Amino acid sequence: MSHLSEQLASGRFVVTAEIAPPKGTHLAPALAAVEKFEGITAVNVTDNQGANMRLSSLALAAQLQQAGTETVLQLTCRDRNRMALQSDLLGAAAFGIENLLLLSGDHSKFGDHPDARPVFDLDSVQLLDMTAGLMAGVDMVGNALNGVPHFFPGAAVNPAADPFELMFQKVSKKVASGARFFQTQSIFEYKNLERFMLSMEPLNVPVIAGVLLIRSAKMARFLNANIPGVQVPKALVDRLDRAADPMSEGVAIARETVGWARELCQGVHLMTLGHDDKIPGILT
Numbered sequence: 001m002s003h004l005s006e007q008l009a010s011g012r013f014v015v016t017a018e019i020a021p022p023k024g025t026h027l028a029p030a031l032a033a034v035e036k037f038e039g040i041t042a043v044n045v046t047d048n049q050g051a052n053m054r055l056s057s058l059a060l061a062a063q064l065q066q067a068g069t070e071t072v073l074q075l076t077c078r079d080r081n082r083m084a085l086q087s088d089l090l091g092a093a094a095f096g097i098e099n100l101l102l103l104s105g106d107h108s109k110f111g112d113h114p115d116a117r118p119v120f121d122l123d124s125v126q127l128l129d130m131t132a133g134l135m136a137g138v139d140m141v142g143n144a145l146n147g148v149p150h151f152f153p154g155a156a157v158n159p160a161a162d163p164f165e166l167m168f169q170k171v172s173k174k175v176a177s178g179a180r181f182f183q184t185q186s187i188f189e190y191k192n193l194e195r196f197m198l199s200m201e202p203l204n205v206p207v208i209a210g211v212l213l214i215r216s217a218k219m220a221r222f223l224n225a226n227i228p229g230v231q232v233p234k235a236l237v238d239r240l241d242r243a244a245d246p247m248s249e250g251v252a253i254a255r256e257t258v259g260w261a262r263e264l265c266q267g268v269h270l271m272t273l274g275h276d277d278k279i280p281g282i283l284t
């Protein structure tokens with residue numbers, strides 16, 4: 001049983017952070033960065049985040065897991081068909097990786113290889129179903145496995161999505177397909193998370209709120225213009241614009257978000273984008 005699942009089951013507030021694999025084979029900076037994480041329950045290893053090609057998330061997660069760091073392996077449907085997804089999941093289990101974040105993935109047209117042909121053989125709900133099948137000892141066509149994996153599968157959600165009802169229908173499907181926790185996209189407004197958590201109460205599945213460190217108003221505007229599913233409210237953009245020290249203001253905003261996430265949900269996922277030294281200040 002993973003430490004993350006144990007912490008969530010016991011009602012402890014969890015903190016995860018993320019690391020992006022390098023664009024190349026030099027792992028030392030990523031491994032060194034993780035060593036400096038403070039107060040973190042598990043490290044989320046991104047999978048070609050933003051549809052930008054990087055080293056395999058499984059390779060870095062395996063290295064971290066073998067070094068004693070608990071990981072959350074991201075796996076997207078964008079780059080793999082059902083055979084490759086099953087192979088990678090079995091590979092993850094062989095390295096002792098239990099925590100999963102199963103995603104559809106951003107379309108390749110948004111990344112650094114816009115001409116790449118996306119796969120999307122499965123969607124995120126079907127990927128959860130497939131993972132449940134592997135845990136039951138069979139592959140997608142019913143063949144028995146020689147050795148059965150144990151996973152703690154999670155899924156992603158955007159509490160600010162509109163229409164809310166349509167988004168929540170998919171959340172319910174993910175729970176029915178085996179999602180045992182949810183990690184939200186970057187959340188910026190109390191009201192959005194509050195509404196989502198009220199709807200989640202009957203499902204009794206823990207939620208980890210995504211908290212993004214916004215370093216400047218320029219970064220906020222870039223996110224709003226270029227990143228699907230991310231919308232920084234104008235009030236926060238204006239606040240960063242007025243700040244004498246935008247980075248410090250961004251840390252303050254993230255700290256405030258963690259504060260009200262502690263009231264509403266079961267954990268936070270910190271996205272500091274290389275500024276891991278700011279984590280202690282965000283968690284204070």
